[in-house]
Amino acid sequence: MHAWFCDNPVGVDALQWREAPTPEPGPGEIRVAVRAASLNFPDVLIVQNKYQIKPPLPFVPGSEYAGVVDALGPGVAGLALGDRVAALGGTGGFGTHAIVPAERVMPVPAVFDFEHAAAFMFTYGTSWHALMDRGALQPGETVLVLGAAGGVGSSAVQIAKAAGARVIGAASTDEKCALARSLGAEATINYRTEDIRDALKKLTDGKGPDVVYDPVGGDLAEPVLRSVAWRGRYLVIGFASGTIPSVPLNLPLLKGVSIVGVFWGQYVQREPRANAAMLMRLSEWAAEGKVKPAIDRALAMSELHAAYARMNNREVLGKVVLVNA
Secondary structure, three states, rough: EEEEEOOOOHHHOOOOEEOOOOOOOOOOOOEEEEEEEEEEEHHHHHOOOOOOOOOOOEOOOOOOOEEEEEEEEOOOOOOOOOOEEEEEEOOOOOOOOOEEEEHHHEOOOOOOOOOHHHHOOHHHHHHHHHHHOOOOOOOOOEEEEEEOOOHHHHHHHHHHHHHHOEEEEOOOHHHHHHHHHHOOEEEEEEEEOHHHHHHHHHOOOOOOOOEEEEOOOOHHHHHHHHHOOOOOOOOOOOOOOOOOOOOOOOHOOOOOOOOEOHHHHHHHHHHHHHHHHHHHHHHHHHHOOOOOOOEEEEHHHHHHHHHHHHHOOOOOOEEEEOOOO
């Protein structure tokens, strides 16, 4: 096999493409011949030693990928050689082969090619867990999605829309706002050129959004929190801005607002049955055409550095995918 190895987590420039022995799956594991892998924000953090999970060195980054089962470990049931699967392995995707526990894969929906399958589980799993489980989203409520053109943001727009909510997408450029509208947002806010509090007042007749989906953090957090409706839910997804915000705790007190943490990775670990049921429902929605990943572009696996640069420069519209020839 060949893969991008991280020997020293000091950034993407230290990653090296090299050959290594093709690994064999252990009990309960499968080996996937990787056809495509998507780039997620944690893949940036993990090679900088900034992510919550710090795998032993050396490791192959790439948390999410899709391909074909080409080896089965002892005790694996329900999968066969040649099956098309999507995997959430945490690491291993940026190479030609990866080992993953069988419980962390799902069949590729028939409507997806490998590129879309590789861009599905991480973002849509996060957004379903956030909106439907942690946020208890109800039909007719208003959802504000920050970073609405990014990987998780674009999935949140689609899931909220499919759940019967009114969606307001917020992003940093007009081009990103246009993508959010194409995915189902009724209205959008360019928070680089508009005052987000004033815009939310106009779009909600002064009530504010019922649910806020925030993967951005930074300077947006406080003005948006001040805008949330009575009994609103502020979902903390991540901090793509690079800054973890500090907010006055009297703000949630005054409006009965819940600040809700969302960590899908821990949900997968702690509640695997609930997560499996959720992924099954998402697969059904995919088959029905309600959700489909927005692909920014597909690059060759050899162009990994360019993919990272595009994400670091905040140029991505949806997801960047790396493909093996």
